[in-house]
Amino acid sequence: MLAITRKYLQQMNASANDKVQMVKYITGDTVLDVGVGSGVLGKLISAFKHGVKVVGVDKNIRNCAKENSTHYQDIIKLDARNLQKKISVGEVDTVIFSSVLHEVYSYNNYSIEAVYAALRSAYNIIPKGGRIIIRDGVKMEGNSxxxxxxxxxxxxxxxxxxxxxxxxxxxxxxxxxxxxxxxxxxxxxxxxxxxxxxxxxxxxxxxxQYGLFTPKEYIATVKNLLGLELVTYNHYLQEGxxxxxxxxxxxxxxxxxxxxxxxxxxxxxxxx
Structure with missing residues (x-):
């Protein structure tokens, strides 16, 4: 993956108001942030969900912003497709993919199978009642x-x-x-x-490629792949x-x- 610039991290941090919408859907006492990046998600969880532990994984730990690393109990070097290699079943209650699945797709030769592998990996480590939260790009249903x-x-x-x-x-x-x-x-x-x-x-x-699926395709894909229950969804133009x-x-x-x-x-x- 290409080196992350300071401007990039600043713009990622500027999307905090967007990301905070995910926090209210967290369940359990331990959250896995897949793809730590700027670390702003860990900071938000610490601010709005007191007592909830945050564990991060990232394939490129050296790119993670050090100033937000204190909000994580641990940051593990790990591929999103192989979470079960270092995280035991039930060790985390909520897995969050925040602007990550499109990177899994794009940096694995535009492979949708790589995305499926990441989703299956998350499914395999959460307990019954656990949640997977996805925030990412979206295609429009109409393509005129x-x-x-x-x-x-x-x-x-x-x-x-x-x-x-x-x-x-x-x-x-x-x-x-x-x-x-x-x-x-x-x-x-x-x-x-x-x-x-x-x-x-x-x-x-x-x-x-930022948008992988339309809303209907996303919901159908995850349901068919994992059999999960949809709690909520929303699609929007990112603030700013x-x-x-x-x-x-x-x-x-x-x-x-x-x-x-x-x-x-x-x-x-x-x-x-």
């Missing part, structure tokens, strides 16, 4: 074409570059004027999410993205009417 109009016409080149550089799947894009491109909604979501991170983080973000994107682009539907930006995230809670 939209037009992205850039306030800086030079940014059309960024969209074309993204189309050429994105390897997870083929991106459809048509340049329709000197300041606009047309794309299917889910391709637009992938581009716009990468676009918000800026050039400093482009090389990492363009390697990652609308404000940030509105300064740079406008989005139009195929009839030429101004339309909303596609949802970027989904929150799902399942119980065993």
């Amino acid at each position: 074409n939209v037009v992205i109009k850039f306030k800086d016409p030079q940014d059309v080149r960024k969209a074309v570059k993204f189309k050429n550089d994105f390897k997870a799947r083929k991106i459809e894009l048509t340049v329709c004027s000197n300041d606009s491109v047309e794309m299917p909604m889910n391709d637009a979501m992938e581009f716009l999410y990468t676009y918000t991170w800026g050039e400093e983080d482009y090389d990492r973000e363009v390697r990652e 993205h609308n404000r940030h994107l509105s300064k740079k682009v406008e989005l139009y539907d195929k009839t030429g009417r101004r339309t909303r930006f596609p949802d970027s995230n989904i929150l799902l809670v399942f119980q065993k």
Whole structure:
């Protein structure tokens, strides 16, 4: 995985208001944070769930932010697909995948089987009544074409570059004027999410497919794979993205009417 920049960690920390929504669905007294990263989730759990222990796992411990490591009882070097290798059944009550499953997919040669393996691994270590909480990218159920109009016409080149550089799947894009491109909604979501991170983080973000499933596909996938009960779900545009994107682009539907930006995230809670 590419080195994590300071700006990246700052932006991850800025999503704390988004992440805090997961905390209220935690069950039991021990939580496993899969993919510690900036460590902001451990900090939030410590602040809002007093007495709950937080254990972290990360494949690249050296990238974990040291300033938040004190909020974890332990941080273990471990692949998300092999949690049972170092964590016993029932040792944790809740497993959280916060913006991790799309990385499991992207950094394992765009393998959906790798995602399934991570989910099975989590299922295998939680007790009956335990929960798996997922926060990650999401595709829209509808995938009709939209037009992205850039306030800086030079940014059309960024969209074309993204189309050429994105390897997870083929991106459809048509340049329709000197300041606009047309794309299917889910391709637009992938581009716009990468676009918000800026050039400093482009090389990492363009390697990652953020949205793996639509809400219906996500729910069906987890239910069919693990037989878990759905507790709740919600999909939304991550806080701050609308404000940030509105300064740079406008989005139009195929009839030429101004339309909303596609949802970027989904929150799902399942119980065993």
